[in-house]
Amino acid sequence: MTDKKTPKKPRTNNTASSKKRSKNRSGSAKHSILKRLWSIGWKVALVVIAILIFVGIYLDSVVKQRFEGHLFELPTVVYARILNLAPGDDISIQEVRNELDVLNYRKVSQPHYPGEYSSSSTKIEVIRRPFEFSDGPEPDRHVMLYFNQSGLQRIQSLEKRGDLGYLRIEPKMLGMLEKGQDEQRLFLRREQFPEVMVDALLVTEDRNFYRHDGVSPMAIARALVANIKAGRTVQGGSTLTQQLAKNIFLSSDRTLWRKLREAYMALIIDYRYSKDRILEGYLNEVYLGQSRGEAIHGFGLASRLYFGQPIEELRIDQLALLVGMVKGPSYYNPVRYPERAKERRDLVLKLMMQQNILTPRQYEQAASRNLDIQDNPRIASRQPAYFEQLNRELKAKVGAGFKSEVGLRVFTSLDPVSQDELEKSVARKIPDLAKVGGNELEAAAVAVDRHSGEIRAMVGGKRAGYDGFNRALNASRQIGSLAKPAVYLTALSQPDKYNLATTLDDKPLTLKNESGDLWAPRNYDRKFRGDVPLYLALAKSLNVPTVQLGMQLGIDNVVDTFTRLGVSGDEIRPVPSMFLGSFTLTPIQVAQMYQTLTNSGKKAQLSALRSVIDLDGKVIYESIPRVSQTVEQQAAWLTTYAMKRGVLEGTGRYLRSQFGWAALAGKTGTSNDTRDSWFVGIDGREVTTIWVGRDDNKPTHLTGSSGALRIYADYLAQRVPQKLILPWPKGITTLGFSPTSEGGLELDCNDRQKLPVWDRDGALKKQCEDQPAQWIKRIFSW
Numbered sequence: 001m002t003d004k005k006t007p008k009k010p011r012t013n014n015t016a017s018s019k020k021r022s023k024n025r026s027g028s029a030k031h032s033i034l035k036r037l038w039s040i041g042w043k044v045a046l047v048v049i050a051i052l053i054f055v056g057i058y059l060d061s062v063v064k065q066r067f068e069g070h071l072f073e074l075p076t077v078v079y080a081r082i083l084n085l086a087p088g089d090d091i092s093i094q095e096v097r098n099e100l101d102v103l104n105y106r107k108v109s110q111p112h113y114p115g116e117y118s119s120s121s122t123k124i125e126v127i128r129r130p131f132e133f134s135d136g137p138e139p140d141r142h143v144m145l146y147f148n149q150s151g152l153q154r155i156q157s158l159e160k161r162g163d164l165g166y167l168r169i170e171p172k173m174l175g176m177l178e179k180g181q182d183e184q185r186l187f188l189r190r191e192q193f194p195e196v197m198v199d200a201l202l203v204t205e206d207r208n209f210y211r212h213d214g215v216s217p218m219a220i221a222r223a224l225v226a227n228i229k230a231g232r233t234v235q236g237g238s239t240l241t242q243q244l245a246k247n248i249f250l251s252s253d254r255t256l257w258r259k260l261r262e263a264y265m266a267l268i269i270d271y272r273y274s275k276d277r278i279l280e281g282y283l284n285e286v287y288l289g290q291s292r293g294e295a296i297h298g299f300g301l302a303s304r305l306y307f308g309q310p311i312e313e314l315r316i317d318q319l320a321l322l323v324g325m326v327k328g329p330s331y332y333n334p335v336r337y338p339e340r341a342k343e344r345r346d347l348v349l350k351l352m353m354q355q356n357i358l359t360p361r362q363y364e365q366a367a368s369r370n371l372d373i374q375d376n377p378r379i380a381s382r383q384p385a386y387f388e389q390l391n392r393e394l395k396a397k398v399g400a401g402f403k404s405e406v407g408l409r410v411f412t413s414l415d416p417v418s419q420d421e422l423e424k425s426v427a428r429k430i431p432d433l434a435k436v437g438g439n440e441l442e443a444a445a446v447a448v449d450r451h452s453g454e455i456r457a458m459v460g461g462k463r464a465g466y467d468g469f470n471r472a473l474n475a476s477r478q479i480g481s482l483a484k485p486a487v488y489l490t491a492l493s494q495p496d497k498y499n500l501a502t503t504l505d506d507k508p509l510t511l512k513n514e515s516g517d518l519w520a521p522r523n524y525d526r527k528f529r530g531d532v533p534l535y536l537a538l539a540k541s542l543n544v545p546t547v548q549l550g551m552q553l554g555i556d557n558v559v560d561t562f563t564r565l566g567v568s569g570d571e572i573r574p575v576p577s578m579f580l581g582s583f584t585l586t587p588i589q590v591a592q593m594y595q596t597l598t599n600s601g602k603k604a605q606l607s608a609l610r611s612v613i614d615l616d617g618k619v620i621y622e623s624i625p626r627v628s629q630t631v632e633q634q635a636a637w638l639t640t641y642a643m644k645r646g647v648l649e650g651t652g653r654y655l656r657s658q659f660g661w662a663a664l665a666g667k668t669g670t671s672n673d674t675r676d677s678w679f680v681g682i683d684g685r686e687v688t689t690i691w692v693g694r695d696d697n698k699p700t701h702l703t704g705s706s707g708a709l710r711i712y713a714d715y716l717a718q719r720v721p722q723k724l725i726l727p728w729p730k731g732i733t734t735l736g737f738s739p740t741s742e743g744g745l746e747l748d749c750n751d752r753q754k755l756p757v758w759d760r761d762g763a764l765k766k767q768c769e770d771q772p773a774q775w776i777k778r779i780f781s782w
Helices: 014-067 093-102 195-205 217-230 240-249 256-272 275-285 299-307 316-325 338-354 360-367 384-401 416-437 480-492 534-539 543-553 555-565 576-580 587-598 633-649 653-662 708-718
Strands: 077-079 083-085 116-119 123-128 131-133 136-138 141-148 151-157 167-169 173-176 183-185 287-291 294-297 409-412 441-449 455-459 503-506 530-533 602-604 609-613 619-622 627-629 665-670 676-682 686-694 733-739 745-747 764-766 777-781
Touching: 014 240, 014 256, 093 116, 093 123, 093 141, 093 416, 123 167, 141 167, 173 384, 183 299, 195 240, 195 275, 195 316, 195 338, 240 256, 240 275, 275 299, 287 299, 287 316, 294 299, 299 316, 316 338, 316 360, 338 360, 384 409, 384 455, 384 609, 384 619, 416 441, 416 455, 416 686, 416 708, 441 587, 441 708, 480 534, 480 543, 480 555, 480 576, 480 587, 480 633, 480 665, 480 676, 503 534, 503 543, 530 534, 534 543, 534 633, 543 555, 543 576, 555 576, 555 587, 587 602, 587 633, 587 676, 587 686, 633 653, 633 665, 653 708, 665 708, 676 708, 686 708
Parallel strands: 077 409, 183 294
Antiparallel strands: 077 173, 083 167, 116 123, 123 141, 131 136, 141 151, 287 294, 409 609, 441 455, 441 686, 503 530, 602 627, 609 619, 665 676, 676 686, 733 745, 733 777
């Protein structure tokens, strides 16, 4: 039996099959991997998108909160008083010239632009700068001011060809109230920046600003190529929007994460806000240097720092310098590296010409100019003594309503001309006086408006522009003979007992105190004159008659007079030596006392603060001047008259030869051992108190006449005084007297027709027939 063989299956290619199976398995694996990667990828993508959305929402909220709130911290800007002019004002043409000069108006032959003026002997043509006053903005004004010997006569508008009833001259910017902050800026609106400057900035820093969406890929690519070729960073690709985002929200770290956030925020900013809003932020934020340790941000403040002018008034070459500094404020600092700065400025000008912003002629003219920056670049001539007073008042009067860092504007009563000249007089005269008083000699001064009590100027020390001990507010020193007018005022308040002709005893006097100690006051010259008229005792500042009079009046009555003049009774020790000023006061306390006395007895609380305005023009605080009659008008008038005689024939006669025409009043003061030298001078405009002494309280060997009075005389030589005309009070009568052989006064003419006739300025019109003119005195009583 034969076995049947099972037919063999055809041989297959195992290798090919294996490869096929392997390929299938590989394809399946790849598909699986791709599927897995896709699964992971879209999940990662979702996460990334979610993160980007989350980050975007967060960054959007940050941008929105900042842009729609306070984009950056703004300092409180302080301004001097506003000069109001009206026809009929008693203001000279020289005073207005001085005002324009201190405001940095440019004197030209023919004004064409705001901030320019021309002047002749009787006229001033000026284009007043635009300014946002507390009651709203005013545009520039082109006017002609006409003067004669009486003052301002007419204000003619050269735009409308009509007359104006008044004109306000914008105030001087004094500086920023906050001190020692990391950065400062002066906020300006977009339309306040010159268009030519904006054009220069865009052509230099971001030509496609109005075409890109916050980030410029072309600029980034161009910068990348330039940097690769140079082998270092020579060009940046950031747009102005990116720079703004970095400056406001980010650090300067050179990391990829920071750059990504910067770009993202730039896109958000560009999407949310207009190009002009972005430009406004950049123009106010860009860093442009340092001043006294504070970073200067924004073109508006940089203009004040380097050129001392508002940015609207800068020339093209000056604007180009500021634009050029954007690239590197330290490297192109015009103070330290003028050649670099000029080279960079000229490059900006060249780019402007290439883009047809400037003509070749304009380019040549601008490039040929020097840098023309200030000799000592600073934002403003800060007055630390005055600012201390201002801070006190803000705390007391505004309190919680005052919030710094939100761009408030504070308007003060400071007179920039008075402040400037008073500082210069102290600086000029102290070195001369130090030859007698020693190198440690110091000074302080306060000038206040005689009628309103507003503080016009304040100097806290011989180095007026430096912070330190403010002697005007804080140096309480013996006032010496400055106390005497209060004694005579007390007497003249009793017209039934005393008048200017009342005879006082100038004879040896000895007083015993409660402990039994003896006190014998003496006159400065150690002489006794017997009987002297009351007015002459004050004019010549005699000690003994003053003490005799004070004891007759009573210590308590004189203390009450001091209190009504504005001096706290707590400051005064009620002993006889107080009649000679043995107690201490600060210069500002003395100024308050003499303001009341020389304002016909009407007290006005001394103040530096006028108003506080927020960024939107809302008035947060506004002062309302108030005066009150605290002493009898007639008695104050008579006392002030006696102080006028002190300038003509008494201790203040140093002023007579140069300023006799101004009918000034004044009072010297010298403390024990000449430790303190005082003078209070009064003209038609101001009451000016000056103290000279040493912080170590050592003798200065200077009297009121040889020390403080000399500073006042120097001040008046520059700040020409206004004539002091006192309003004639009711009840005052004049009588003719002549001196007796004993030094007293007696009525000279019984017939009233023969009495001397005087005009209101003190000039003799008619005298008694039987007495020579030089012996006739005008004596008042009421």
